[in-house]
Amino acid sequence: MSQGAIREQTTAADLAETVEAAHRAFLEGRSADPRTRSEWLDSVASALEADAEALVEVASRETHLAEQRLTGELRRSVFQLRLFAAEIRAGEHLDATIDHADPQWGMGPRPDIRRMNVPLGVVGVFGASNFPFAFSVAGGDTASALAAGCAVVHKGHEAHPELAVLTAAAVVRGLEAAGAPTGLFGLVTGREAGIQLVQHPLVKAIGFTGSTAGGRALMDLAAKRPEPIPFYGELGGINAVVVTPSAWQKRRSEVLSQYVGSFTLGMGQFCTKPGLLFVPAGEDEELEQPLREALRGVTRHPLLSEHLAAGYEKAVDAMSSLEGVRTLIPGSFGPAPEPTVLEAEAGAAFADPELLRREMFGPASLVVRYSDDDELLRLVGLLEGQLTTAIQGTADDVSPTPGELTGQLAERLVERSGRVLWNEWPTGVTVSYAQHHGGPYPATSSNTTSVGTAAIRRFLRAVAFQGWPEDRLPEPLRDANPWRVPQRVDGVWKRPEIGQGEAE
Amino acid sequence: MSQGAIREQTTAADLAETVEAAHRAFLEGRSADPRTRSEWLDSVASALEADAEALVEVASRETHLAEQRLTGELRRSVFQLRLFAAEIRAGEHLDATIDHADPQWGMGPRPDIRRMNVPLGVVGVFGASNFPFAFSVAGGDTASALAAGCAVVHKGHEAHPELAVLTAAAVVRGLEAAGAPTGLFGLVTGREAGIQLVQHPLVKAIGFTGSTAGGRALMDLAAKRPEPIPFYGELGGINAVVVTPSAWQKRRSEVLSQYVGSFTLGMGQFCTKPGLLFVPAGEDEELEQPLREALRGVTRHPLLSEHLAAGYEKAVDAMSSLEGVRTLIPGSFGPAPEPTVLEAEAGAAFADPELLRREMFGPASLVVRYSDDDELLRLVGLLEGQLTTAIQGTADDVSPTPGELTGQLAERLVERSGRVLWNEWPTGVTVSYAQHHGGPYPATSSNTTSVGTAAIRRFLRAVAFQGWPEDRLPEPLRDANPWRVPQRVDGVWKRPEIGQGEAE
DSSP: OOTTSBOSSOOHHHHHHHHHHHHHHHHHHTTOOHHHHHHHHHHHHHHHHHTHHHHHHHHHHHHOOOHHHHHHHHHHHHHHHHHHHHHHHHTGGGOEEEEOOBTTOTTSOBOOEEEEEEEOSEEEEEOOSSOTTTTSTTSHHHHHHHHHTOEEEEEOOTTSHHHHHHHHHHHHHHHHHTTOOTTSEEEEOSHHHHHHHHHOTTEEEEEEESOHHHHHHHHHHHHHSSSOOOEEEEOOOOOEEEEOHHHHHHSHHHHHHHHHHHHHGGGGOOTTOOOEEEEEOOOHHHHHHHHHHHHHTOOOOOOSOHHHHHHHHHHHHHHHTSTTOEEEEOOOOSSSOOOEEEEEEHHHHHHOGGGGTOOOOSSEEEEEEESSHHHHHHHHHTOOOEEEEEEEOOGGGGSSSSOHHHHHHHHHHHHHEEEEEESSOSOOOOOSSSOOOOOTTTTBSSSOOSSSGGGGGGGEEEEEEESOOGGGSOGGGSTTOTTOOOEEETTEEEOOSTTTTTTO | OOTTSBOSSOOHHHHHHHHHHHHHHHHHHTTOOHHHHHHHHHHHHHHHHHTHHHHHHHHHHHHOOOHHHHHHHHHHHHHHHHHHHHHHHHTGGGOEEEEOOBTTOTTSOBOOEEEEEEEOSEEEEEOOSSOTTTTSTTSHHHHHHHHHTOEEEEEOOTTSHHHHHHHHHHHHHHHHHTTOOTTSEEEEOSHHHHHHHHHOTTEEEEEEESOHHHHHHHHHHHHHSSSOOOEEEEOOOOOEEEEOHHHHHHSHHHHHHHHHHHHHGGGGOOTTOOOEEEEEOOOHHHHHHHHHHHHHTOOOOOOSOHHHHHHHHHHHHHHHTSTTOEEEEOOOOSSSOOOEEEEEEHHHHHHOGGGGTOOOOSSEEEEEEESSHHHHHHHHHTOOOEEEEEEEOOGGGGSSSSOHHHHHHHHHHHHHEEEEEESSOSOOOOOSSSOOOOOTTTTBSSSOOSSSGGGGGGGEEEEEEESOOGGGSOGGGSTTOTTOOOEEETTEEEOOSTTTTTTO
16 A cells, blocks of 8 residues: 555645645546556455455444445445446447538538547545445545546545545555556545645545535535535435325335335435325324334444434434424434434425425434325425435326326426435435436535446546547547547447447 | 517516526426427527528627628527537437346346436526627527526626627527427526526526636625526636647748637637747747738727727736736727737746736737747646647647657646647637537636537436336336437447437
8 A cells, every 4th residue: 555645634734745646646547548447446346355354344343334234335336346447448438529520511611529528637535424335435436536537535434434544445455456556546534634625726526425514515615716626415315205195095004114114224324215204194093003013123223423323313303393293203312223203294394394304314204294186296396405206106196097196296306306216215226327316406516426327427527629630639539449439420429339338 | 579588677576587487488398309399499590590680780780790700600509509409309418328127236136227317497598798699698508508408597798788689589489489388588687687697596507608707706606505506607718829849940920820810800809719829939020020911911890899898908908017028019909909919938927827827808819938848838737727729730740759749738738628729720619519618717617518519418417217117207218219319228328220310
């Protein structure tokens, strides 16, 4: 591992040195061909696999998450690196576009002009505490920034300091083993270092996963820089779920049992936890009994940290004290709390939409009862931006003839969400080509995704080349297409046979 | 033309009404299929063509630009609408991506998840004075926002108020003739209305072309909103051009003559005007004589406005008064100024890099002389973000063997530019698939383009659908692909034969 890449507590001088080293590594590595760069990612994946036992052990101790969950999360992070490696080998991310000179072009003669994506530079990445692998040191932001051709300076999360150092060591070892430039990845720690990272002139973008308050503060810093930079923040999450009247009638206990499973998964410490459930109005009994039954099957674990446990209690207290909110099933607080279910009528939300907008990060959720379609649509209309929303319905809701409620619901949910689910639950985010883990503010700070291959695009910008001789053009823009990447030529996409679908 | 869409001086109440009408039209029109939406754009193009004579006449009176130039610019704007119509008919902008459920997926079973782009909502567009057609009411921002499926509220530029109203009337007439929802396009005027437009909660993105100072102020407003929105600003432009020693030796008078042609084109009132020329050191004579000769061929016109003429004089004065800057060829000031050429040695720029960073909007440019390759590379290293940069060289500079300077120059220019030209000049921006009219800050405020089909992407965001039955999915995401759009299916792009390359 290179000297200075990883530090226990980062001073201003150390931060600057780490960023400068990352910048030098970026300059040295930026023109690497996709195959070479993909080997760097694959090598990081292998290094993580090699250290899996030690990583999971330390993670388990520092985060209190179950070993099985951590093993799965590490597998996911390793898979992600390999998927991104395959994606850049295929050259999808370059968006290579070639317009040959055309004297007949409709607005007047067109020069030869060719565009492709290039990496932004050094990217600052802030890890989250709740996914110590998938959204931390070697998580999605790091993987996508490295795949784009950027260097990464990661600000480690204080909730898993030892794991951060151990993971960073594996990342650095993997990069060096594959011949990547020294300094391409660095770790810094401490609140001050985070602030300096956002403000450093050589840092060209930020990836962040965390709270809305913390994210907004850093986002504002990024916007106020002499040279503002993009801030890709994945912030709060309410993840409202709508249960249709038909599903309530036909699938009530199944829906409530799955709801409990989803909102208590990982002790509710997911940004996709369903924190809000809209169900038809009725007797408390019909809601309470199935919930109590499902809750009996929940295994408790300690929350990620004491800090988080204190924040959770405060958030549930605050929500409970809003006018019209009552505790349907009281849980407990402390290190390993029992789940809490709150309840309110639609009218309370109309009087104070804050009910629908407060996150309780942990194993609590709010059930809001609507009396008719109109009330339900009005409630949905009060939702702020969401990472996900879902409808729990039945075949009747999607039959071609009536189904009007579903159509109207879907329209409103799409407007407010990054991902809209039908009869599925939001927890569990697959890494794939079509994944979109984003959503309007305050779910995220930008119209992008932090999960899936599309995340790579965040760390690229386009450059056009006009009038250059063929052999001085970057490889992806040459007519001969030596890298065999997809090229859009005079408006028509041409994809080489070989290399296509390699990620499969 | 609809009541209330166009106003002479917009009050706060009128602004709100226009934005709300645009929002209603957006909701009504957002699910239109690409063919229908493309007809709206084509109809706007036809309406502009039908009014061409009147539009050019008013533009000529209000902007003092030559009739031929205005006719060409209007043709370009009409072409742009039709190109964008063809692009969305082909469905390129939807980025439809389908991942079928896959129990064997590497990180664990994958659900059925499908992603496509949807329009953002109401877009606020600020027009520029220097391109009264191509970057104003019916310009690139409006065309790309409408193509994306957004509604547009345009803040008219005070430099061409009558033209703004006339153009807006044609846009509205075109939209209504094709059956687009009423209110999809609206015009507002006045500084206050502009500020309110950026702050209105229903406005979801801003397109802006203008000065760095004005753009930054609005950008900061957009960033400070409770819900921050993307601000796509095309701001200042220096557009440095490097003349290699070889070109200076072999093509000097040609290069200087083309330079004069480019920096005086349209009286230097282009954001792509070459405001900076790097040439080898030497006697003033060898520079001055060819410049004087070329300048004799320049036809003068009045500048766009008195306000702009005053700003031009101030900018040239300020640059002239920087230490080490001398006037090589003094021009004049006033309504129709004679061009000015300033000169400085590299040392002056090293002492004060401001020399390389100040825009003089009008027919003036600064020549900076370098004594060797090292000085040239250091000068280029001091450049801020540029819309364009260019190299004027010879075949020797791109021969495979030596050519080191070209490689190093290109690397540094790509880092700082949105478009890099070889032996061409930056003025004249074609509208095509590969165009990129952007560049790092302060050239623009984002990593996007405001010209070319890629501009459409700015006004879209992705939404993923998980687990939905085929017939309730949006058309672009159905396996049956009723709209025949390109779909990436399980990692592999599939493009329908029909509809491909329609824009050709």
